[in-house]
Every structure is written in C-alpha cells, then in structure tokens.
Amino acid sequence: MKKKDLPQDKGFIKEICYVKNSEGKYESDLSTGWDVKKEALDNAWDDINQQIEEAKKAIAAGEKSPIYYYFVKTLMDYQVLAGYTGFWKCSIKKHMTPKGFSKLSDKKLAKYAKAFDVSIDELKNPKI
C-alpha cells in the first residue's frame, strides 16, 4: 500500500499502518480509520444489539432469566462466565431459565452480580 492511498476515514483511534513512501521504502504512518473495517465492526455491533433485543423479549415472555440477558448484554460466552463465577456451564444453563433462577441462593446471586458488574437488585430486576 502506498502512503498516499492510506485511508483516513472516520474511526475510533488513530492506528499505525505500514505503507510505502514516495521513494518506495516502508515507513509507518497513522490512519484515522477505514470505512471498510468500520462497517464490519458496525455490523458486528448491530448483530449484538439485535441479540440483546431478542434476549429482552425472551425475558418479557418468561422464557429466560435475567442471567441470560446480562450474559448477552456483556458479550460473554460460557467459558468467560464460568471463569468469573466458578459455575459449570451446565449449571449456568439451568440458571438461565426462570425456574433455575428462582432457586438461586443470595450467595450465588452475588457471584453473578459481581461478574456482570451490577447490584443484586439490578440482577433480579434488570432495567429493560
């Protein structure tokens, strides 16, 4: 890529890129962003936001517990949540159902609240 071709579109932070200068030598230069990759990132976030909306509906319909909502909202996967809480994946899946959630002790709820960075009250009654 030539230095003059380095995209300077809207982005989030200025990044170093390696480009050829007018003498044909490599040097590093800053790029403010590139539309092509910003759109890929925007798309990924649209998809995440859509999943969050679907999680909200699932809670309103009584299909899922708030654990599931926060799990989606904080972009976690099972390995991440298992790491933060110490629960097994199969237990987490149980806690994601309204029935499994209702049986959780305060101690276990506290672990989830800490993992999601919310209070126990917010965990029980998410602001949707």
Added chain:
Amino acid sequence: MVKDFKHIQTAHCENGVITSLLKHQGLDFMTEPLAFGMGAGLFYLHVPFLKFSGGPAISFRAMPGGIFKRTCNSLNIELDRRKFKNELKAEQFLDEKIKEGIPVGCQVGAYHLTYFPKEYRFHFNAHNLIVYGKEGDNYLISDPVMEEVTTLSSHDLNKVRFSQGMLAPKGHLYYPKKIGKIDKTTIQKAIISGINRNIIYMLKAPGPIIGVTGIKGTAKKIRTWRDKLGPRKAGLYLGQIVRMQEEIGTGGGGFRFLYAAFLEQAADHLQDDRLMPISDQFTKAGDMWRTSAVQMAGIYKGRLTEQKDFDDNADILNEISAIEKNAFQQLAKLKLK
C-alpha cells in the same frame, strides 16, 4: 517509577511491547518489523468447528506470546515470565519490579480496559501493555496501540490482568531478565532463523487449515456460505474475516505489509538485495487482502448478493494463497544460513 520510559506506538501490541522493552534496555536497532519477523509472526490459521464471537475463528498471526518468546530466544535474551493464581501476589510482584525500575509487559483482557473505545471492548484476552510506573493508586501504562501513555487504577489493572475466558491471562507478566552480547552477527542470525521458521509455518504445516493451504481452505468454505448460512449471516462471517485482517494491530493487509517491511529491513541487515523482490510480493499480497476486504464489504453492506460475488471473493483468496506460496518458496530457495 521507571525514569525516561519512552512510549512507542506500534501497529501490533505484542510487537510493540517487545520493541519498547528491548529499546529501553539499550537495543537501539530494534524495530517493530524486526521483532515481528525474528519472532516468525506471519501466519494463517482457520480453525475448523470453532467459532469466535459467533463467526469463523481465523488468525493472520502466530499464537499470542509466541512472537515475544521466539524473538528473545533468537537474540539470546533470557526472559522472566510468570503467571499467578493469587491476585494479591500478582500485584505485589508487579510493584516490586516497578520499584526496581524495571518496566514489565502484561497480558490483559480488552473487555474491561477502561481507556479503550467501547467499540473494541470484547472478551479478547491476548492484548499486551507495558506497566512502567505507579503514582499513588494509579499505574502508568504504555499501551503500544495507543498514541499516548495512559493510566489504570490498581483495581482496573487487576481486573484486566485476571480477565476470564479463552486464553485467560492469569496475571501473566514478563520482562527481559538478562541480555547477553548482541552484535551484528547475532542480529543476522536472529533474522535468518525467523525467516526459516516462518517458511515452515506457512508452507509445511499439513492439512487445509494452516498456512498457504489454510487460505485456500477458507476460499473453499466461502463458496458455500451463501447457500449454507443465508446472506445476512454469510455477511457477518465475511465481516469477521475483515476485522481479524484489518482491526487494530495488523498494520494493514493482515500483517502482510509488516512482513514486507521486515524483509526490506532484513535485506539491509544481511546486505542481501535478493530479499527486495520477495518483499514486493508480500506488499502485493497485502494489497490483495485489502482488495478482498473491499469486495467482502460489498457483500456485508448488501450491495453484492449473488453467488458469483462469493465465488469472486474465493478466487481472490486462492490468488493470494498462490502469491504467498511462491514468495515463501523463493525465501526457501535462498537457503539463508
């Protein structure tokens, strides 16, 4: 507090930590392309059956930590690296090193990194930064992908050092412990061993998931995505490839420009002009990766929707695979020793 620590912004975090830490120890010749090439950083991997953020798991570079290890090994630099079970002990050890005036590299998770733009904060655990001091409760941070130095409170630093999930850092901390004598020959040897190792990674790995055959493997998959996943999901998959290829830290073109810059510098260090036309081939590969990204963007923006567009994209990837194969074969033919 480490006095006179010089922050250097680089394309990639791991290269950046190596470059800054070694320069701080007086190795003035070190540059990001050299660190990347000595560490045999160029790679391609498409892990089958594994999903990352709901898309294909693809990497354009060697495994996290590997570049640092290989670069230091090839320069006869002794590393101290440790992980911790106990968060308090991890913090105490870090404080000790800072008191001794030693800047250290830390592996961290990106999700809780407070100074990162929100858009980049995923549960990605292989980010690297340098801690070079402490003022009150705040650690002084040199993050190679940021323009300026920054700070993290002890609570926030602890959180990112003990983030959870795949490749969880477990407080991983590292720094060069002992640097032996490094002269012209040592540097030349390190460059050559990096090149030869990279040839093996890209050409000799078996199966259609790694190296130049891995790129062809992805091409083959892309042809099936439109029918198998539907246009929306197929678009998200392609978007994920573009993100892995162009997001922060690649220097553009999936690290290919960085490797071309390395070969340019290698030609200088080895006094061997034969490397220059090969460097040009990696520039071409990088340019084509970017052409491919533009084409993929056409698909995920919904402008291109036909099977032919997916096939065109697969064709570009096959062409890239051929260029990179040829370039590494020519590097192998040089028989650098």
